[in-house]
Amino acid sequence: MSTGRDDDALRWDGDDDPTLDVGSLPEADPERGAADTSEPLALPDGYQAVGKGSEKVGHIESDGTVTMPGDAQPMSNGTLVTLGILAGAYLLFTIGWIIGGIRLQGTAQFLVSPVGYQVSFWLAVAAPALWFLTTYLLTRASKSWVRIVWLIAGLVVLIPWPFVMVGAVGQ
Template sequence: MSTGRDDDALSWGGDDDPTLVSGARPSASEETPPVLPRGFTAVGKNREKVGRIDADGTVTMPGEREPMSSATLVVLGVIAGAYLLFTIGWIVGGLRLQGTAQFLVSPLGYQAAFWLAAAAPALWFATVLVLTRDTKTWMRIVWLVAGMVLLIPWPFVMVGAVGQAVTP
């Protein structure tokens, strides 16, 4: 299947070659943004447009967010996995208590509380990620760990494998 242009890569067609890309050249006069090393602070007019040079030599401009470190991503992944296990724990523990709990509260009230409890870990995780977007990483981790303490699936802990008494 020859297209007639098989040997084009082996020869020079000149400036009138139809495959030649033409258009505006990028201007060589593009301004490099002003940057300062860490520890220096820009003052005066347009100080919000001055970037900073990071330790690895990359430039971070004021509008850009710093990328998360690998350690932070691993910690967030582990915490997200724990929150997923908490959601599963609330579902399993809530289903095991369903017959007993419906004697105490109405079935509609139980279902609402059950699904709210099952969704609470995911809601807490998403809320912390959104609300701590502009804060320090350690503050985000503190709020996520506080949520882990607050959202322990007590029905699973008390009725599940941990809370069962061993009868001889």
């Protein structure tokens, strides 16, 4: 019979630690030959995944949270302020189209039918809000500079010319 001392050479001290999980190793995937982990893969700062499947690798932030490539990133303070300024400009453009369109209503009756004028008037009033909303929704997955460029392009395209040419008071 062997004593407990003879078995000491066959095991490490601390093998009976309950925090060690030696019985549940992940099963290998027969197609890839790699272990299938249920936890998403993520790399810390300074590391970049390359090769096949690298687009699925996340990033470990400094506070320990894991962000995956499909996760939505919060906007920076500068982007939020810029969006607020642009939203205010779009609101002013809407007001400019309302004021300018109302000022031209009497003159427009000689050129187009009243129904045609009303349809074009309300389309012009809704255009800035529609451009802002469409750009905001379609550029959700894009970089923030792409969204800003499209919003600035909308400001150039949607200038309320009746207000600019005639003004609030008129000539």
